Amino acid sequence: MSTNSAAPAAVVERQRWMRALALAPTAALDAAWRRLEPKPDVQAIRGPETGLVMVRARVDAGGDRFNMGEATVSRATVRLHGAPLDADVVGTSYLLGTDLEHARLAAVFDGLLADAGLRERLLAEVVGPLEDAQVERDEARRVEARSTLVDFFTISREHA
Template sequence: MRTLAGAERADLAAAWAGWQPKPVVHAIRGPEAGLVMVRGRIDAGGAKFNLGEATVTRATVRLQGATLAADTLGSSYVLGGDLEHARLAAVFDGLLLDGGLRERVLDEVVAPLAQRQSARDENRYVEGRSTLVDFFTVAREHQ
């Protein structure tokens, strides 16, 4: 679910567009956006404090179709307000719950998304690392 929630909506939409045969998707709840309170804690055992609010979108869908072993429910919670992202993540979550389709979803959808996210995270790390300043070195120049 972490991979589906962290994926780009365009990547999920492309995966759904290529998925055949498609099950019938019925909305059970949402997708709907709302706010959650983000809480923090000082150290591991310190007092909790309210850090702020974050927008979260949730969706729950029922999948039906001849290719499914049984009707399945999929649900998702996605950071941000993208309703379609939450719906698509819930659809793939439901497909993951079907025993006969689980491996296909992992191979065709989740694995490529995880690779893209890993590459994106690596690029962000390299960009951030390039701005590192060694203040100890700077301090020695003035002695």
């Protein structure tokens, strides 16, 4: 996903952590949650729940739009309050798939990251390692895909 260069820095920063949380394995988010002390109280506002969204595309990337198909999405919205937060915050998540616990934990961390007093700590201790792990997973996929590359070439011969 490309970010708009004119977007405010806060929007770009939130897009960064939302991407890391959505792509992270549930186990990694669960481990980060278990390490967090003290834990705020978490109140579910919506979900977690799973539904469908319509994926739209364009002909030749710039032509007419068409409905390509549906994708399963899980979402959650939570309110966090109490220590270590300065004030009540709301966290939200939307991610592909049906993992409701992943959606809940991603919403919790989105709320925690919305708190200015916790943000730098969580960016360093949670988001940074999640991004590093994603880079490693991406590289492993690239290496695996590269190992299956077949180099086809054609030799043209003239027959006399």
